[in-house]
Amino acid sequence: MARVVVDVMLKPEILDPQGQAVQRALPRLGFAGIADVRQGKRFELELEGPVDDAALARIREAAETFLANTVIEDFTVRVEPSSAGGAA
Amino acid sequence: MTLDTVKNAEQTPDAEQPWAALGLKPDEYARIREILGRRPTGAELAMYSVMWSEHCSYKSSKVHLKQFGDKKPVTDALLVGIGENAGVVDVGQGIAVTFKIESHNHPSYVEPYQGAATGIGGIVRDILAMGARPVAVMDPLRFGAPDHPDTRRVLPGIVAGIGGYGNCLGLPNIGGEVVFDPCYQGNPLVNALCVGVMRHEDIHLAQASGPGNKVVLYGARTGGDGIGGASILASETFDGTKPSKRPAVQVGDPFQEKLLIECTLEIFREKLVAGIQDFGAAGLSCATSELASGGSGGMRVELDNVPLRDNTLSPEEILMSESQERMCAIVEPDKVDRFLEICEKWDVIATVIGEVTDGDRLEIFWHGEQIVDVLPRTVAHDGPVLNRPFARPSWQDALQADAPTAERLKRPADGDELRAAVLQLVGSPNQADKSWITSQYDRFVLGNTVLATPEDSGMIRVDEESDLGVAIATDGNGRYAKLDPYTGAQLALAEAYRNVAATGAKPLAVSDCLNFGSPEDPDVMWQFAEATRGLADACLTLGTPVTGGNVSLYNQTGDVAIHPTPVVAVLGVIDDVNRRTPMAFAEEGQLVYLLGDTADELGGSAWTQVAHDHLGGLPPRLDLERERLLAEILISGSRDGMVDAAHDLSDGGLIQALTESCLRGGRGAxxxxxxxxxxxxxxxSESAGRAIVSVPRSEELRFTEMCGVRGLPATRIGVVDGEIIEVQGQFTLPLAELREAHTGTIEALIG
Structure with missing residues (x-):
């Protein structure tokens, strides 16, 4: 089985309240030296069939219309190198 | 790119500037050059373009809004009128209340959740900036057809955004409206109201005076979100909404806003500010120019000191950014340290970014170089004023002539058909129970909510010792206003006024949110002119001044405008909230009285929409003196314990109101x-100036005598009884069947 990862991040200009909350907490907990934090979402999609162009196009469509809110978020799609030894 | 300084602008008078892309018209750009005596710098161009946009300058509406001042009724209840962040009303006992309604329509269509959420955030800061503690919010909403796929995208997002922000902030949402009509498909209306409470002496104004006083920016850091949102989002109609072309909207942080509220209130308590302004549309451009022009005029700002979220922002972008949860205060030098200390306690970033000067110019510097040198008044108040052409639409006469007479539209002919029509009406999306939506809002947090949706008005206790309270209702009927904008706007006011009185409160003041299509269309401009004229006339007659509000134009898709939708909020006061009148018919054996006169008035009615998808004729006639009399009777009846329940009659007519009162009380009639x-x-029929009340038998004589003496028609139409609604000789309807029809609709469509 092949795995495709979709990473969704808020666009750079958009406020990220969660990331800021984490950033504010870090020094309080003794983790110094971190200038900025952005928090996103990661989707791991296990495909039934092979990862071909058609499959990736479908996933991009799913990401654009459903997984990400493209008004405020960007996304990237990448194929995870197979870890189970199966050919992709 | 080199910095466009004032010096540079003087030396390069012919440099090309993107004024058109920023929404300025050729004559406006020429006017800016004339005011400055040179070309504007990039930063000045940014400021003028946002502040002179329709959204900020009210350039199309100003000439009509003037009437709210010219025809202002004489009242001693108004402490602060139009022009400040919000109007302030005296409710007695040294307590003042401030309230305002605003729109966040366009952003909510683009990104429903964040658009609606930041709409709440913005109006709450407006109220806070007056010196008041925000205590409740309300949301009048308009959506497209309930069964349209896009409504399923827009509605849940907007409702979740309102609930998400308001609930996190800890403010009860006590009322509003939900209306569906295909005319709002591409232009949903998200109006948001906030009410706040303070002592008279706590009123704060947006002015920067006292040379040497410091300008403090506090709250969130400034980022690249919503840049140009004010001018681009609100002033242009978007038709091709391809995902990639959508502008980035702002994301709100209610927890930051909560800190900002508590921090600001503590600063007020210690009397540390000389002037204060919230950041709304147009961000820093707006706050600095309005504060400076509200005071003596002089202000010097070092833009480098603005805390940024993104260090790559240009000075123009910093001036235009609409990052949320920010405020600007004017603080005397010896109070700055304490001010910053309080901000630090609340984990709110605060920075001195400039000071008030004894000149009359707003000067802004970046890296030591001057990039803005303007008279602040020219930016904030002397924007263009347009006398846009308007004319009665050519189709208006035909629309009004198409009256819903018995010959034109088939009416129910017997008891069975009436029964079916009732079920169809009360189960239609506009008349159905809205709990699926309103139960997503916290209505009772803070513990002072006396009445909330679906009652006629939301009511809040403002003083826990005396039980003094205020009631607010918002209403607007776009169908009526389309048929006759003058009367339609008055009917919106009359309904809100009636709703406030029905709960036992005395109406005092008005805030309005005027939602219309493009002002460049003479038809729309006529609707706007008529609606404002109608509203101003009616406010004068009823003695309730307009204290402020907002205008939202360009609500149209292509050539098709929304119905003209003036949404009117009326605020009233009640001396003792324990004497409030609820809407529920709960006491077996009480008498049901219909107050007012009923005529064959179905133009624009809910029945014509539900049964025939028809809109034509004239809206119900309005008698403002009658509305005032009805209100007085409802208030007296409540105060003296003569009525146990009351419900105003509006869209859907008597059977709709009766159904709501019976279902709420769990009793038939x-x-x-x-x-x-x-x-x-x-x-x-939807004749105006009517209400139904339930009167204890022991009070019947006293109540009917009062109505008789005052000259208000009161007709005994029945009795609260059993578990069915029976209209004698026509039909019977079990409450269970009515409830099923009334409550399942919205969830089935949207849930």
């Missing part, structure tokens, strides 16, 4: 059609 009245007209 037996009705008799009054002599001389057609059963259909009795049940479905």
């Amino acid at each position: 037996r009705l008799v059609v009054p002599e001389g009245l057609d059963p259909f007209v009795f049940l479905f």
Whole structure:
């Protein structure tokens, strides 16, 4: 089985309240030296069939219309190198 | 790119500037050059373009809004009127209340959740900036057809955004409206109201005076979100909404806003500010120019000191950014340290970014170089004023002539058909129960909510010792306003006024949110002119001044405008909230009285929409003196314990109101059609100036005598009884069947 990862991040200009909350907490907990934090979402999609162009196009469509809110978020799609030894 | 300084602008008068892309018209750009005596710098161009946009300058609406001041009724209840962040009303006992309604329509269509959420955030800061503690919010909403796929995208997002932000902030949402009509498909209306409470002496104004005083920016860091949102989002109609072309909207942080509220209130308590302004549309451009022009005029700002979220922002972008949860205060030098200390305690970033000067110019510096040198008044107040052409639309006469007469639209002919029509009406999306939506809002947090949706008005206790309270209702009927904008706007006011009185409160003041299509269309401009004229005239007659509000134009898709939708909020005061009148018919055996006159008035009615998808004729006639009399009777009846429940009659007519009161109380009613009245007209007509009340038998004589002496028609139409609604000689309807029809609709469509 092949795995495709979709990473969704808020666009750079958009406020990220969660990331800021984490950033504010870090020094309080003794983790110094971190200038900025952005928090996103990661989707791991296990495909039934092979990862071909058609499959990736479908996933991009799913990401654009459903997984990400493209008004405020960007996304990237990448194929995870197979870890189970199966050919992709 | 080199910095466009004032010096540079003087030396390069012919440099090309993107004024058109920023929404300025050729004559406006020429006017800016004339005011400055040179070309504007990039930063100045940014400021003028946002502040002179329709959204900020009210350039199309100003000439009409003037009437709210010119025809202002004499009242001693108004402490602060139009022009400040919000109006302030005296409610007695040294307590003042401030309230305002605003729109966040366009952003909510682009990104429903964040658009609606930041709409709440913005109006709450407006109220806070007056010196008041925000205590409640309300949301009048308009959506497209309930079964349209895009409504399923827009509605849940907007409702979740309102709930998400308001609930996190800990403010009860006590009322509003939900209306569906295909005309709002591409232009949903998200109006948001906030009410706040303070002592008289706590009123704060947006002005920067006292040379040497410091300008403090506090709250969130400034980022690249919503840049140009004010001018681009609100002033242009978007038709091709391809995902990639959508502008980035702002994301709100309610927890930051909560800190900002508590921090600001503590700063007020210690009397540390000389002037204060919230950041709304147009961000820093707006706050600095309005504060400076509200004071003596001089201000010097070092833009480098603005805390940024993104260090790559240009000075123009910093000036235009609409990052949320920010405020600007004017603080005397010896109070700055304490001010910053309080901000630090609340984990709110605060920075001195400039000071008030004894000149009359707003000067802004970046890396030591001057990039802005303007008279602040020219930016904030002397924007363009347009006398846009308007004319009665060519189709208006035909629309009004298409009256819903019995010949034109088939009416229910017998008891069975009436029964079916009732079920169809109360189960239609506009008349159905809205709990699926309103139960997503916290209505009772803070513990002072006396009445909330679906009651006629939301009511809040403002003083826990005396039980003094205020009631607010918002209303607007775009169908009426389309048929006759003058009367339609007055009917919106009358309904809100009636709703406030129905709960036992005395109406005092008005805030309005005027939602219309493009002002460049003479038809729309006529609707706007008529609606404002109608509203101003009616406010004068009813003695309730307009204290502020907002105008939202360009609500149209292509050439098709929304129905003209003036949404009117009325605020009233009640001396003792324990004397409030609820809407529920809960006491078996009490008498049901219909107050007011019923005529065959179905133009624009809910029945014509539900049964025939028809809109034509004239809206109900309005008698403002009658509305005032009805209100006085409802208030007296409440105060003296003569009525146990009251419900105003509006869209859907008597049967709709009766259904709501019976279902809420869990009791049925037996009705008799009054002599001389057609059963259909009795049940479905939407004649104004009416209410139903439930009167204890022991109070009947006293109540009818009061109505008789005052000259208000009061007709006994039945009795609260059993578990069915029976209209004698026509039909019977078990409450269970009514409830099923009334409550399942919204969830089935949207849930």
